Amino acid sequence: MTLRSSSWVDLIENNKRRVWQWCVSIFLLILFSCVVFLVILMSFDETRYIADYGSLAEKMMLQDARNYAIAFMGASGFKIMLTTIIAVITAFGGYSYLNDRVKLDFYESVPQKRGNRFSTIWISGILIYAGPYIFGTLISMAILNAAGFGSVYGMDEALLSFCYMLVYFLGVYHLFMFAMMLTGTAFAGVCAFIVLSVYELVIRGLLSWLRSMFFVYEYSLSGYLIPKLSPYGLIYYILNDGIYRDNGVKYLIALIILDAVLLCVSYILYLRRPGEAAGKTLAFKPTSDTIKLLIVIPVTAMTAAIVAEVLNRSRDLRLVDMLLIVLVCFIASSVACAIMQAIFELDIKAALYRKSHWFICTVCAMLLFFGFKQDWLRIDRYVPSEERVESVVFAPEGYEDLYGYLDQDFNNVSSEEFYLRNMFISDVADVCELHRMSIRRYDELIKTVGKDAYIYDPDSQFSPATVFYRMKNGSLVTRQIYVPVKDEAASELVDRIMSTREFVKGYYGIYNYDVERAIDSTASYELNATYSNGVESFRLSPDEVKDIIRLYRTDMENYSYSRRLDELSSGYVEFCIGGGTGGRDMGVRAYRYFKTEGIALYPDMTGCMQYLENKGYYPAAVSIDDISSVEIINYHQDEQDEYAKEIGVPYLSEEEAGQFIVRKRYSPVSNEDELETVLSAICPIGHGSYRWDGGRTFDDEYEVQVYFLNRNDESYVLDGDCSFFGFIRNEVPDSVRKDMELVGR
Helix, strand or coil, X not given: CCCCCHHHHCXXXXXXXXXXXXXXXXXXXXHHHHHHHHHHHHCCXXXXXXXXXXXXXXXXXXXXXXXXXXXXXXXXXXXXXXXXXXXXXXXXXXHHHHHCHHHHHHHHHXXXXXXXXXXXXXHHHHHHHHHHHHHHHHHHHHHHHHCCCHHHCCHHHHHHHHHHHHHHHHHHHHHHHHHHHHECCHHHHHHHHHHHHHHHHHHHHHHHHHHHHHCCCECCCCCCCCCCCCHHHHHHHHHXXXXXXXXXXXXXXXXXXXXXXHHHHHHXXXXXXXXXXXXXXXXXXXXXXXXXXXXXXXXXXXXXXXXHHHHCCCCCCCHHHHHHHHHHHHHHHHHHHHHHHHHHHCCHHHHHCCCHHHHHHHHHHHHHHHHHHHCCCCCCCCCCCHHHEEEEEEEECCCCCCCCEECCCCCEECHHHHHHHHCCECCHHHHHHHHHHHHHHHHHXXXXXXXXXXXXXXXXXEEEEEEEEEECCCCEEEEEEEEECCCHHHXXXXXHHHCCHHHHHHHCHHHCCCHHHHHHHHHCCCXXXXXECCCEEEEECHHHHHHHHHHHHHHHCCCCHHHHCXXXXXXXXXEEEEEXXXXXECCEECCEEEEEEEEEECCCCHHHHHHHHHHXXXXXXXXXXXXXXXXXXXXXXXXHHHHHHXXXXXXXXXXXXXXXXXXXXXXXXXXXXXXXXXHHHEEECCCCCCCCCCCCCECCCEEEEEEECCCCCCCEECCCCEEEEEEECCCCCHHHHHHCCCCCC
């Protein structure tokens, strides 16, 4: 921006002198946005929608039109990107004169109050954004109405979105202004803005890294890395559905407060900014020490984490390892401090100034690193006292073979979000006691096999579960525990927790939306529902799916954790719900999808089993007359691993492993008696091969492939003419064990 007369203080004249910024804003918010929106709507082809969606074509077309309307007129990821660009160029263009000594001297010579000059430039920047935004929205609305989709998006929604975007614009605008006020050159201002934009994200990433490196039980929700003290993170929380939906207003207020604080601080710095600072790296030299420490300490702590990762002994660092970490961190700290000091002073000799900061940064970084390593604040093994907890979420990971969750509107939600919305276990004492017991037992295992004990020693039967404590003060404590499911006392606690109505309703998604409405709205397109008993799959009608789900809900009222321990899944119902959406992308419903739902059925679910039996779908029937042969394979993996260890390789090649693999094929012709023994002992392995609860499961040493004769009925055999089966652990026939022995090694 240049000034040629004292009339620059007038708002109109100021805007005339910012033509290039107006051009960018008009191009992005009017020309580019409206033209692309018009082209997209013109590309809608009703014939294609009818071919793809049949009777749902009109609904899907309207949904797509709304999606694009939100993208181009609403608070969307697209609009956030454009808003960020315009906020940066307006702040840079408006206040860059402060970094030019010649321009600054000229402006300061004008008999005008500095405060008025600041407000004029500030208002001008807002007009550059708001004017094209509003005009572009009106044109887009006209395009939407002309295309016949005016009902999908209202002016009230557009106005609300504009308010959101304006608040976000001010956040980025003021953040860049603040960066410009702190610095004395344009390049330094841009660098400062980048640092301010990513600083909280970097800090959160560092803390998450240290926690994952040293903590065993501490758990972070999926949104942990999203910053809460920046306009970028706050707009995410405001616009996205999810765990934070009920807090949208809270985050909007927080963003408004952040806007106001940044504006006030920028204004104060503007008034106090020394004129001779133009062209210097920092306008306020006393801030250099603080800035240096805030940047170098995280960098040094990251260096420590990197060294620990390279050593690959993060939990068992020896004395020599710790001394190496301290030495490397001191070198990193001294180099970083020297570089920043030289930049601040614009003098290479200044690199050796303030050497005390080298030690301060190293000490602070080491306190942070070793504080996490030793867990000085006792965060990792913290279990809240029962009287401070309002309710609990207890979620065993992989207990049921679930495909994800839907909300009331049939939209996809994360498991965390689903649990927090729907599970409110009031018996806090049992969960707290199980938490403490799991920590005690798992710590004992860690001492012998390491941090990830349940992964490397699966036979120990420690199964992972997440626990969320809703505290009475409004906070949320999240932990991951490893439950000793084979321990009798722990098993009793788990049984009491997971047999409650509160757990069932909060863990099984089938309870929490109107299934009948979902099926009815999908059936006109394609329900694609099946029941598999492990041998055959049967197509289900919409009414059959509704009946099974109704019976499933009734059976689950009386089906406890302990009853399931001695059962294997007897079948699986799977159906597809169409027309949902794939979540939000910065406030935009990004894509439509067809969500697969599934429920596992067990023999003790008497209502479901009786219904399926009456339909001829249950039980799974494997007759010797239906099969051509059965092949049993034993890979002798333990022997393979032992031999690989002996010869010093991580695993055997395919050729070397072949000598350990034992196969035998049984046929009705030559092995009828043996085949009858095998068929009486195997079970379909399609569902339930993993048992979180440590219950009845398959012997993973054996793989059984059953080859069927061709069938001509309406059902179809899984995997073509072959199905996979398994032997129950500790129930393998002696004759099979003898046939599968490894001979000659």
